Amino acid sequence: MLTLYDYLDSGNGYKARLLLAQLDLRYRRVERDIMAGETRxxxxxxxxxxxxxxxxxxxxGVCLxxxxxxxxxxxxxxxFVPDEPxxxxxxxxxxxxxxxxxxxxxxxxRFILKHLPADSPRRAELPDRLARGRAAxxxxxxHLKTHAYFAGERYSVADIALYAYTHVAHEAQLDLAPFPAVRHWLARVASQPKHIQITFEPS
Amino acid sequence: MLTLYDYLDSGNGYKARLLLAQLDLRYRRVERDIMAGETRxxxxxxxxxxxxxxxxxxxxGVCLxxxxxxxxxxxxxxxFVPDEPxxxxxxxxxxxxxxxxxxxxxxxxRFILKHLPADSPRRAELPDRLARGRAAxxxxxxHLKTHAYFAGERYSVADIALYAYTHVAHEAQLDLAPFPAVRHWLARVASQPKHIQITFEPS
Incomplete structure (x- = not known):
């Protein structure tokens, strides 16, 4: 059986969990607390x-x-992966x-705001990072003004990759109001069959 | 004919030039001066x-x-791309x-040191960036202590991607002396058929 080493709040981990659910693949999930150094x-x-x-x-035993x-x-x-080059x-x-x-x-x-102390010196990074976040x-x-999805005109791994952190952008103090095409695309992704939430843990 | 929009000193541009040369593909190269805003x-x-x-x-007309x-x-x-999943x-x-x-x-x-003025405030980023560069x-x-290449046990696009900036790491003030397996791998990559230098311009 596949084993996913994961951290439940991670959007990067969620990408894998979401596709595993949509592919109906069983797997063992092993939580590793990144804040406690469990990946080091x-x-x-x-x-x-x-x-x-x-x-x-x-x-x-191969690890990816x-x-x-x-x-x-x-x-x-x-x-979920286009086959045309x-x-x-x-x-x-x-x-x-x-x-x-x-x-x-x-x-x-989002990590700085959710997981580091309120007086973390890393808060100084926020203005520059958020400006670049808005640019992204x-x-x-x-792209989404003229396309329903990111590649091949259908839902794919590219949408999963970008959905993971975009749909929790408010937790990074990024306001999606100025991005209506992005908001409509988020709703399309969330309406795909077998969609799961970032907080979902398989039993 | 393929058109590559490029900047000759860019390692990212060099990746494409190197593979185009190794595939014997003809293309038109269009220089865009990133320092003069020509990509904006x-x-x-x-x-x-x-x-x-x-x-x-x-x-x-599709642009990638x-x-x-x-x-x-x-x-x-x-x-150059493995076919096994x-x-x-x-x-x-x-x-x-x-x-x-x-x-x-x-x-x-490397960009900060080569392309920005000596008094650029971005020089303050160097200690942290270089520490992470040494970690990479x-x-x-x-990996290279037990493998000749990065994927599939043969030269591939993964080697091209990592060679591009690693082989000019000295221009970023990164010393490769403590990384003998990396240095031997650089020599293996440079000895591949139809290898070209980062400064090579196709005629």
Missing amino acids: TPEFLAKNPNGRIPMLELDS AESNAILWYLGVGSP LAQSQALQWMFFEQYSHEPYVATP LDVMET | TPEFLAKNPNGRIPMLELDS AESNAILWYLGVGSP LAQSQALQWMFFEQYSHEPYVATP LDVMET
């Missing part, structure tokens, strides 16, 4: 030298890191955009 | 709303952004690692 133990670093969740451990690579592994060959590359374009231009400016402010939302808005 | 013009933003090079324009998505588009179906996902794992845990801490210090090199060193 020698045991964990032996599985992922980069010390991060989510990490997917296969039956073979990086949330978007896990989405690819789980989804390839299913309708251009649509596949466009899905990847948006997944790399998510990790480089979105996650540090939407997920990281602007890029998404431009 | 209305004409450029119409092609890539995220305002970055490299960007690949296809004969159809994100260096690693461009590598995927050019390489899929060739020996796990090896494919492992290549992507390292490409997402490159964009999230390596590029901001190896490429960005450590993760690569751990």
Whole structure:
């Protein structure tokens, strides 16, 4: 059985949980408290030298890191990953955009606000990060004005990757009111079959 | 013919140039001076709303952004992209690692040192970025102690993605002496057929 090393509040972990649910795949979930250093133990670093969740451990013992690579592994060959090379590359374009231009400016402010003390010096990072977060939302808005989804004109791993932290952007003090196409897309994603909430734990 | 919007000193642009050379593909290269705002013009933003090079324009007019998505588009179906799902996902794992845990801490210090004035306030970012850059090199060193390449036990787009800024790490004041496995891997990558230098311009 697949084992997902995870942290329930993580949007990156949620990406994997959401696709596992939509694929009807059974798995074992192992919570690792990132705030308590549980991804920096020698045991964990032996599985992922980069010390991060989510990490997917296969039956073979092989461990796969990086949330978007896990989405690819789980989804390839299913309708959640486009099979045509251009649509596949466009899905990847948006997944790399998510990790480089979105996650540090939407997920990281949420982390600073939700998980660090109110007097954390890291709060000084918020104005710059949130400005870049709004710039990322602007890029998404431009695309979604003329497309229902991010790649191949259907729901895919690219939507899962971008939904994870966008749908909790309010927890990062990012207001989605100026981004109506993004808000409509969030509703389309949430209405997909077998959608689950970020807080959902499989039994 | 393919058109690559590019900036010659960019490691991200070099990734595309290197694979295009190794695939023997002809293309038109259009230099866009990122320091002069040439990727923020209305004409450029119409092609890539995220305002970055490299960007690949296809004969159809479709524009593909994100260096690693461009590598995927050019390489899929060739020996440069693994065809087995796990090896494919492992290549992507390292490409997402490159964009999230390596590029901001190896490429960005190089940019600050090479392209911004000596009195730029951004120099204050260097100690933290370089510490994280050394952490990324450590993760690569751990992998390369027991593997010749990053995915599928052969040279692939994952190696191209990580080579681009690692081989110019000295320009970011990162010393590779403590990373012998990384240095040996750099030499293996540089000895691949049809390798080109970062400064190479196709005629």
